[in-house]
Amino acid sequence: MSTTIEIEDTITVGTLAEKLTLPVTSLITELMKNGVMATVNERIDFDTAQIIVGELDLDIELIKKEAEEAPMRQKHVASETATTRPPVIAVMGHVDHGKTSLLDAIRGASVVKGEAGGITQHISAYQVERKDRKITFLDTPGHEAFAALREHGAQLTDLVIIVVAADDGIKPQTIEAIRFARKAGVKMIVAINKIDKEGADENRIKQQLSEQNMLIEEWGGDTITVNVSAKTGKGIDDLLDMILLVADVEDLRADEDVPGTGLIIEAHMEQGRGPVAVALVEAGRLSVGDFVVAGATYARIRNLESTDGKPIKSAGPSTPVIMTGFKNLPEFADEFIVAKDEKAARSLAQAKQTDRKSDAGKLDINSGELIRMINRTNKLTELNIIVKADVQGSLTSVNDSLKALDTEEVAVRVVGSGVGAINDNDVHLAHTSGAIVYGFGVSIPPGIKHLASRDRVPVRIYKVIYELIDDAKEELTKLLVPEIVETSIGRLVVRGIFKTTKTEVICGGEVTKGKLIVPSLARVMRDGEELAEVEITNLKRGPQDAKEIIEGEMCGLSFKSSTRVDIQEGDHIEVFSRASVARTL
16 A cells, blocks of 8 residues: 655655655656756646656555635725825727727727737736716736736735627637636626627627526626617716716725825836836825835836826826836836835845745746656747847736747747847847847837848747737647658559569569559568568560559559568558658647
């Protein structure tokens, strides 16, 4: 009976050796045999530990210790003296169901025309007013490559608007958005858009919603639906009123007399301004001159603006703002907090930076990577890539989407990435590593373009995310080993042997299946076993040369072989073709 050992989801090599009652050197040696260079303090995941125990042939069964699900980032818990705050709304749904167009109609702006391909490429944040009350909107990107951004959008918000086109129905991205909203534990309102289009069928949408366990109110459930048209503006006021009604029921409040806190939802470099961050204040107040810590960097706020570019002195809860003054570019989804002074801000930022460096130094070994190392026959081919993006959020999503293309045979290796225009360092790195430089929403200066051309470095600029991902996918496809496909053509049974040499045989027989053609490949078979692979070089029908002999005919043939073939009467010659077929991911 095997011994059972319970371990965490991840475990250090030293701790695992202790639990297995093995010398730690034995465990490290086994890891090294499988291509993993690990030290006693480095961590491996549960599946990797199982693989190693199996390789050691130990009579031990590993069981994963049940751990509590890691809590999501905690929202501010309001005190009894907290005041009412505006609701924060995320708008989600399928890529072309009209989310941004709907928001254009709400705020009377035109964002979608400025977005490549009519698809939101970043998180936009802004406020509108309805009945003297403010509502904050987050327009989360619609393409599947921005799943990470959409998930953060749900976790930031109080209410999610799921936009579904009345003429198209629920799509996989719609289901994904519903899942994100449920995971974040927020209320949902379904906006059935494009009700003015031919083929619109709101009842079909309601039926599809019920299939996702979202029963609408009129059918006895609690899912709110509102019919809208971004094109005509119909139903927009009803949607805003419903948002305010839900906000009243939720009784959304936040404290203003606490240090300002919130989340970085966008960050980019701007000429003349340096690092620029878009943030959402969750509690407290943020004011010009405040010292703010965001992740591993900090700022003394130099300028504070509303998201429509107007200067402001301060901002309270549920307010999206643009701020400058950071020492370095904060990262997407960094939490920020107002510090009492510069010394405290610097200290907090340095502590976070130390933590990140420590995390970066840890070995990141998972079972998928280990299996690839163990399975030496499947050699991994990597595509080296450098990614430059306009903002931190996009960079994160592009890198995550590229990693999702990895298979057991080919994988993307991001050798460099960053925010901002493509520069000479990117080109030099690409030249030495054989990488492709992908730019998303960024420019390439003429001098850098000339340098790339001189060094024959491929630089590809995209404004639409899925076009960049498709290009990388095509490049990965080129690295796949082609599939060899064989097709049976015909078979001949040998009735006589006329001449044999070391490399050539002349014989005769009857075609019993298909046909014989010249030139072609063939196998000499005896009792179901292959004697040799040969090349047919000549066919004869009687005294005449022939290009093709069909089933039922007698013929003579010549074939060449790299070695002597001991052919006998009764042997079979199976003719086939072999082709190399390109594979796809």
